[in-house]
Amino acid sequence: MPVAIAEEILECDPYKNASVKLLREYSDDIVNLKPGKPINALIVFVGFEDRKAVEADRSKLTRISKKVGNFYSQVSEGGISFNWFLHPTTTQLGKSIATYNASARGNIGSAQIIEDTQISLRKEIDIDDLDLVLVVTPSTTLRSEVSNSIAYLDRGNGIVNSAILASDFWKSEVNWQIVAHEIGHAFGLLDLYNLETANLISEGRASYFDQFEFMKAYDLMNWPNAKSPSLVLWNRFQIDSTLSSRIICFTDGVEKYRLVSINSSKPGYKGVLVPLLNSRVMMIEVRDSIGVDAKIGKSDLGVITYVVNLNTESGKGPIRVDCSNAQKSKFSNCGLKAGQSRIAEGFKVAIEKYSKEEIILSIVRKY
Secondary structure, rough: OEOOOOOHHHHHOOHHHHOOOOOOOOOOOOOOOOOOOOEEEEEEEEEOOOOOOOOHHHHHHHHHHHHHHHHHHHHOOOOOOOEEEEEEOOOHHHHOHHHHOOOOOOOOHHHHHHHHHHHHHOOOOOOOOOOOOEEEEOOOOOOOOOOOOEOOOOOOOOOOOOOEEEEHHOOOOOOOHHHHHHHHHHOOOOOOOOHHHOOOOHOOOOOHHHHHHOOOOOOOOOOOOOOOOOOOHHHHHOOHHHHHHHHOOOOOOOOEEOOOOOOOOOOOOOOOEEEEEEEEEEEEEOOOOOOOHHHOOOOHEEEEEEEEEOOOOOOOOOOEEEEOOOOOOOOOOOOOOOOOOEEEEEEEEEEEEEEEOOEEEEEOOOO
16 A cells, blocks of 8 residues: 555555654744755855855865755655755855854854845845755854854745855765755754764763764764765655655555665665554665665665654654664664564564565564
């Protein structure tokens, strides 16, 4: 039974469960980015009273924007595209960088930088037709001065969806992935990493990898710097609802399901949705080394199971991958291969066939 909006199958309709919109920490009037037409995105460099923009940085943004566009095109099966615009001049803000006090994640200082930038832009251009504004601080910006974060989402109040690209962006070798992560918030996606642990890292009380425990290397919203950045099928469905045709609902009495990789261009289902109690669903999907997963580690390949808790907030583990029965490792190793099985949320998931052509798995309710 495919996932669809119909009275008779509401019990397995992700839209029914997702009425809480997953973004519980934001108000209901958020205007998220949506597929269907090209997303108009403006990149604007800003300078501060005591920190000038570096003109040489501009050339890097052209390459990065193309990679971000290619990424979202692939995970949406071509449903998402961007029109990128690079503002020709630097927007000079009339305050010092320290005045904004924008070092904390998602704080009001970051929001104020974005608001001041857009107010200044309105004096030069009409930004009402824009869907997204990327505010790029000078490459000399320190993390202790400006944090990377989506600080302002469109609430219909004249402020366009925006992201700040600051110190982490400039220092990373895979900085396009940070851009893609931040834009993911404007699509309505949550932070999947452990925010509490991330804050402990800055205090020297946790290791770098500990913050990614919930979803390992399987999703860009968990680990932006992963070797092979991707999105799980649930998040792909969140940004483009047409992918519901690629999800099949679990039905008691139906044991075998045929799937193709979530990155495959072949016809067929890419995932099984299993409704659970307490506003939760379990997703089962196949991760293979094609498409955006081309560089995925061998230990990460296979059939993965994860639970989406619709009542869990961003940064607190709203999506968690199941790695039971997996060998101990620093990271993933959570994928099931041919002949392997796992008991997950009271269901036995067993892999009967695993090939490039198709994956056949059985799902049986155990209790």
